[in-house]
Amino acid sequence: MSKIAVTGSLHYDIMLEAPHRPEKGETVMGSACHYKFGGKGGNQAVAAARAGAAVRFAGAVGDDQQGRFLRDQLQQAGVDCAAVSVSETLPSGMSVAITDAEGDYGAVVVSNANQQIALKTFEQPAFWQDVSLLVLQNEVPEAVNLSAAQAARQRGITVCLNAAPARPLSAAFAGCIDLLVVNAIEARDMCGISVQDLTSARTAAESLASRFASVVVTAGEHGVAYSEAGQTRSLAAQKVTLVSTHGAGDCFVGVLCQRLSGGADLSEAVAAANCAAAEHVSRPSH
Known part of the structure; x- marks a missing residue:
């Protein structure tokens, strides 16, 4: 069975519920x-594993209670x-997210130990054994992503980047990316x-496809657009009752990559990920 390797962040998440997110200088009384x-890397690894993939993770935590919790959850x-x-020098990564009454959220992330992911991991043949797909995000230093991506490309392994949060990519790193989400x-x-509907999502996907072989652009409640081999398609979002959007993108990426590693084409994988994300946002995030 082919495996997915995920390299990225692990965060101990504190989730707050409030009627709205605070403005500058405002104190808001929360309800829960x-x-x-959490952490995009950890969330995507868990989503892929729960969808049925065999997943191997490279990351870092602190020598603290939060770090032990994060490792236990992965296992x-x-x-x-x-x-x-x-x-031994930095605590585990953490984030605080505030979900408002409409189900949307904002978050603050502190990387901490995620800055110390060991690059030597990617030099070890055992880490890459049976791996067909590498999944990366932008919550860790680019040096980590570049090292992992170059090692993967040397072995003929497909590289997927979920460019979240967005930041400039070096030419060396961009040249390693097969699939951009x-x-x-x-x-x-x-x-x-500006992506405001499926039409503009398709336009964005086509634009990005001039730089990357395959591109997926998720457009929230509108759906998803994707471009590959000169063809651009879109898929409308499923109609659900929104509870919380927190973690929906990570769920989408995890299921997308699980399907791709299992041999599905991009259209099949996007459809499965779209369904999984719809189910995810219709239930509480805790």
Whole structure:
């Protein structure tokens, strides 16, 4: 069975619920607080594993209670976390997210130990054994992503980047990316096209496809557009009752990559990921 390798962030998430997100200088009385496993890398690894993929994870946590919790959650989801190192100098990564009454959220992330992912991991043949797809995000230093991506390309392994959050990519790193996955905001930041519906999502996907072999642009409640081999398509979002959007993008990427690693084509994988994301946003995020 082919495996997915995921390299990225692990965060101990503090989830707050409030009627609205605070303005500058405002104190808002919240209604609930939850603690959960997070980080885009960790979330995508768990989503792929729960969808049926064999997943290997490379990351870093602190030598603290939060770090032990994060490793335990990976293991419980069936993710191989032998390549998760423990920093002796930095605490585990953390985030605080506020979900408002409409189900939207904003978050603040502190990377901490995620800055110390061991590059030597990617030099070890055992890490790449049976891997067909590498999944990356932008919550860790580009040096980590570049090292992993170059090692993967040398072995003929497909490289997927979920460019979240959006940031400039070096030419060396961009040249390693086979599949780019972005949301509306990230697409706008990378190509200058405002994504407000499926038509503009298709336009953004076509624009980005001039730089990357395959592109997926998620457009929230509108759906998703994708471009590959000169063909651009779109798929409308499923109609659901929104509860929380938190983690929906990570769910989408995890299921997308699980399907691709199992041999599905991009259209099939996007359709499965679209369904999974719709189910995800219709249930509580904790």
